[in-house]
Amino acid sequence: MEKLIEMIEKLELENQLSLEEMPEIDLYMDQVIQLFENKFAASKRNEDEKVLTKTMINNYAKGKLFIPIKNKKYTKEHLILISLIYQLKGALSINDIKVTLEEMNKLVLEGDVDIKNFYQTFLQLSSENVEKFQDDIKIGADHVEEKLANLEGNSDYLQKMLLITSFVHMSNLYRRVAEKLVDEIIEEK
Template sequence: MDRTILRDIFHHLSEMDYIKPDDIPAIALYMDQVTTFMDAHLAHAKRYEDDKILTKTMINNYAKNDLLPPPEKKKYSREHMLLLLFIYYYKGFLSISDIQTLLKPLEDRYFTAKDGIDLETIYSEVFSLEKDAMDQLMKDVFSKFQAAGKTFQDALPEEQEMLQTFSFICALGFDVYLKKQMIERLIDQMRKGGPDFPNKDQKKK
């Protein structure tokens, strides 16, 4: 199998990065400013040049589906931006209902937090795992690429590369399928009441 496929994938992965809290403007933004910011900072995630990262319609739908608190005087705060980023990362593989179950406890307890843990703390903490996750992902992708390259050794030369590429895609796809199943089971557990967050007014003992 042609190694340029692997080089292409690794080059794309190396360009990917998450939006850091310091990148988010300290002032509240109007809708047009929000979509412009997201388009500029998540351009690397586009599959096609004319793809839209977030549109006004999407953001309005998130608010209607209780994924996002309404803006204050038509402006979106840093907390709105952080929730939108979580929604953006999840919407490619989770349903609106699942995202709501996942984010609602964070919104209820931490959206207006004034001290201790807040949404920015949570965002920074979970994305601090990014580098290790990316390193492990690249090792895993390389391993799957090598394994796929050993399949269909008896195929005709003109068919072998296509079949091996199919094997590689299947290996990557099966991994995605299994992880999605695990995430959905965890979210189902959250729906049943655990793990849960204490009420935001409840004081620690």
């Protein structure tokens, strides 16, 4: 259990790109990539993994996942949308992300949403989610330990296996609900 808590602390789950960290001036693509790489480097699973690449940004732009770019520069609104894409792509398909952000992009272009306020609310919810997550991990680990008493064999391996399958199952449940919400957005069109 202590190892698990230590592992969670190393994940830097609170690591989010805040509005204050986003420059007020528009950025070129290389500067956007550098900003994201610097901020989320600790979130990478290994050194070879890239947080954001030119190809990713170009694909997001071509797929209309965010508002059009002007003069090859990215505004704070672009950075917010790219940050949301970064968060969403861990669980949703690119098509689902496009569907999810389509209305937001429209609202941003029309000036009908304060995207900075929306993003700040997202960051607050994310912070609260991290706290709930840490509590849930502890409860889940305790539950696995209780169930482990009924099993014979290499208890260290079996404990890890039960934790992995349990956490992945919970992740899948949340992903499925998110996908259903995306489906509702599609149906409402």
